[in-house]
Amino acid sequence: MSATLGVLIQMALRNLVVHRVKTGVVGLIMFFGTFLVVSGTAMLDSIRGSMEKSITSSLSGDIQVYSSEAEDALALFGSMGMSTPDIGEIDEFKPLRETLLEVEGVKAVVPMGIAMATVFGGTEIDRVLSDLRVATRDADAEGTAMRVEQLVQIAERMRKDVAMAAKASSEPEKTQDQLASLDRVLAPGFGADLAADPSGTLDWLDNKVAPIAADGRMLYLRNIGTNLDTFPQTFDRFRLVDGELVPPGQRGILLSKAFYEKQAKNFVARELDKIKKSLDQGKTIAEDAVVSELVARTATQYQRIQFQLSPKDAVIVTERLRTKLGRTDGDLAALLQEFLKMDDANFADRYAWFYQEIAPRVRLYEIPVGEEVTLRSFTKSGYIRAVNVKVYGTFEFSGLETSDLAGANNLVDMMTFRSLYGKMTDDQLDELADIKASSGVKQVSRDNAEDALFGGGGSLEAETTTAGAGFDEFAGLTLGAAATAGALDTTQYTTAQMEDGLALTAAVVLDEGGDVPAAIERIEAAAKAKGLAVQAVGWETASGIVGQIVMVLQVVLYTAIFIIFLVALVIINNTMVMATMERTTEIGTMRAIGAQRPFVIVLFLVETMVLGAIAGGLGAGAGALFITWLNHVGVPAVADALVLLFAGPRLYPVFTSGNLAFGMGSILAISALSTLYPSVLAARVLPVVAMQAKE
Template sequence: MSGFARLQLLVYMALRSLWAHKVKSLIVGSLIGFGTMLFVLGTALLDSIEGAIERSVVHSLSGHLQVYSADGKDELAIFGDMTMGGADWGRIDDFAVIDEVISKVDNVEAVVPMGINTAYMTRGSDLERTLGRMREMVRAGQVADARALVPKVKRLVGLLDADLRNQLVIAGEDSAAELKEKLARAERAASDALWATFDSEPLSVLEFLDTRVAPLAGEGRVMFIRYVGTDLGRFAEHFDRLKVVRGEMVPDGRRGILINQKYADRVLKIAAARLLDDLAEAREASIPIEGTAELAAKARRLKTQGGAIELMLDPDDAEALALKLATLLGVETERNGEALDLGVLLELFLTVDDDNAIARHAFFYEQVAPLVDVYPFSVGDVVTIRAWTRNNALKAVNVRVWGTFVFEGLERSELTGAANLLDLMTFRELYGQMTATDRAELEAIRDEVGVEFVGRDNAEDALFGGGDSVEIDIGADDDFDAVAEADLKREKRTMAVSEEFDAEMNRKGLVLNAAIMLEDGDRIAESKAAIAAAAEAAGLKLKVVDWQEASGVLGQLALVVRVILYIAIFIIFAVALVIINNSMLMATMERVREIGTLRAIGAQRGFVMAMFLLETLVLGLIAGGLGALAGAGIVIWLGNVGIPAQNEIMVFIFSGNRLFPTVGAEHLGLGVIIILIVSLVSTWYPARMATRVEPIEAMRGAD
């Protein structure tokens, strides 16, 4: 009964004493309050961010867990690493086996096979593509339509001609003869004599151009591409962020690639469009172009893009566009009696500043884009993907682009935007997994073009050691072109596009890694251990990693931020600790007589100790409580309005364009516990000093 009364009295004394020393209480209180607010706010935000990163990572590519071969020398990095696809993650020879084992583990929702690789992609030169279109038209009996493209072909040939002449000027003796021969072919392509036969024998004219002239223009644009080879059906079923925006999903049992919309917009799009996008976006955000070095450089680059656009225009379109541009720009179409050149108009049009960027961007997409190929290929096109197999052989496969997709909520993120999705069969082929027929076929190609097998052991000699039988330059080299031509001509190669396979073929066979989706995502650690155990029991040499490990640096990001936050909070509380300790020590000294009196009239040391501890504790709980509430209030407010993602990395971290953080009881609870600890630790020493005060101190006269 009186024990409680004594506690009541102590709390009362603590409150009175705090009130009596208002300034001290205010300073210490603000410090504790601020620290607690920061703690609650920080941990709540971090937990929300961690959850968001998890949603981004888990539901876009990694799944909750990833497995890969224990033989791999490098650590799995789903979102890429510094090796540009050269990392060695080992391989899993038969996915069906691990699927069988892992699917049976409790809490596993699905196992999705994967193979990640970096390759490059080509889609032929403008000339090649125009010829292709013409050939299709002729075959479809639309000779007149094909004929309409003749001026364009002539223009492209003209450019080729000019290019060869320039080369001839700077070329040395030994290559002059070769160049002259090439030039002769180009001249023939431009000659009226050839085109005179077009109406009667269009296909043979096209055949000549296709095989003898088009190769002179080189490969066209080469694009690096990172893809995840997977069972696309399974992937789409379990990675629910995947959303096809153009075209369609690759049908089950068909080969094909889905291009990431972000990759298409950031990498594939023609430079003029990309640059305009960037500049207009910056202006939408009111960022000045002049004065922002990066943007100014982009504006300068944009100015030079007119030529590329001009080349892609059909002659009729070019004329119409010139008029529209002249109207837009308010210039005369004629100057000094001469028609103003489209090139000049385009350069003027692409001269963008702070005021016109947004309008030019809009005009470009309304008027220019429909006339040119903004993307190097469109949905339904077939592209050639070339990758180095594990045997250092170059493998080329033609695949159909079925559509483009986004990871919903992560549309702006370049991290998830870099991944394209490829069917597993094509992945395996590009990886270099060969069937017996493949092998025989490869031998045939090697014989045909005289390419030697270059393995790891003799690669250096073969490539750099004077042997000239192997060259791997892309585009310029004849030997290589021969491979490409041989590829293209072979019906079997092109057949790959239409080849079908069944689900079992997809399941059985090589993958590099596999994503595991769990039913309950909160039991990651537990399931990780269970899967590792199951794999070991089945004799599979697998490494099991969680999404954080699998995403490389990215997964550690939250951890890094957390460490920084904890250090900051630690410093604040350390300062609070020192200040509280000091001020309580001062209080002890000031209150020696009071303490002595209490001891003299019969208060035990414990009472004095409790008196001092309670004083800080009460202050800590009041100030810390207010701080925690303030922190929670801020989080709740942020949770309502959302924190906007400033850039594409933040889109990924926030798992969307805005983060809506939440605060939980655990954040407040932990905050209170920390206050208790800080209060008690900081007052421990002064309180002990207070208990040492002798009752005799009360007897000393007033000084």
């Protein structure tokens, strides 16, 4: 048997050498096919591995458990859709936590919830007026004086701008009104006006002076509610960057560093950071149109610096800018504009100077660490809820610092999450039903609204009533119930209060090396046994958009492999059929001297398999070498999503014996499959054909 195999291999090798062209073409296809399978699967496995690291150790845990009544799939990093997904609710987290902790292999369970919120980033004058309102309300003379001084400084600068703009204004009356309003603030008697009628004067400032400034902007925050005491220990990629952790039992928010730097930062500073990033990537202001446009745009935004400097700092910055720019005169606005018109030669120096001299003197972040912020959300019930929380610090996930996706979520305590989520209690729902019932409103559908409302033809006007004694709108009402007058909730909550109660998901962390699919089965069985209506999904499914990216990559890779193998199959098949025709005499002769049909079939199969083994082996080797080289140099994460997929700015892929075995196995299977028909064809050649051919 082995002697026969030896003969077959010898003959196969001889034939491969004799038919060099055929061998070359088929071998090349086999080489590339195996190369692609080995390097592609190695890359995918590496990405999957790194992504697992970045996702499980930053936010999701190994498994996410959420309501089985969810209408949408869980997407921790956001989904492709625009609307907020409905992932159901876990009304009581405690029984779920206790059940999960009893499951074999479960190391930790962390409650989570997702709530969107907005922060209104008002203008500088809005902020000063808001503070002034509080100071006058609290009869804080010192605070009032300080805010008035700030207000006067802002009004002075605004007056200069309005006066300048008035020259080209198409609405002279409007500009005259604005100048008159600003003049009133700048007049010596303004402080006395405020003292005499604080409320009226403040309203006048809100309505007449504040609108002169540019509009404020809205910040959108995606918040993950969780147990902030255990989160940093459970997710080891968590790293506090600025400030401090939220004290145990307290309400608070930790902002993602990426959000903080890219959205909450002063516009000019943010644009300068962007320019620096572009220059670090090798672009230049002179040659890159986008960067040059960015510089030009930044220079026009000088007021975002100018209006934020206190009177004292404005003087200091003006003097220092004069020295820096070598000027003997020029006001702050002109100097700032000149300073911000940067070029490749002076950018690095001015960027550093900006952060050294200007940044410490302005409000660098719209919601600074240490300050209180009002988060406002449209709750699931549709009502708007607002809550004041302190910004304790910023955080990032190690290795994922530059990823916007990883930095898309901010962290809030569970109590704040519940306020923003706004689930209604049964009492509240009953109250709504009562209000609705007492309204007597009839339902009209959009489709037949006109017939229902105007089809009757009666009078369009109700009975005349006279203006009588009126009505008391406040009878029987208590309005102050929800009011906190802006005070922060400083209640010391217990762990039980924070954890037990409403949550949307439970992040489950398994023991080191835990088998996720097996643990999911155990979790679902345990939950079912306890009558808990939940479902468990692995980190890949739970991650949403990120998991979808890997799925897309997988589909693309396997489609490419399938196409290449299909082409290989057709080409090998055709080549072998042609070879069979060419070798009719040879086969006939072999048959004439006693070779049986199975011998011919096996001969052809071995011939292709030997070629498959050699070309595939070379392809697999090349693939392995390629991955080793990539492991050495690293694959840069050129897009933001890749940073999360690569678990850092570069991916260092590795190959495994599994990748090699899969590559070789696939190519040998394709070889055998593609040779089946030609070898059967060859086996049908009769010895007489060889004889006739000789004649």
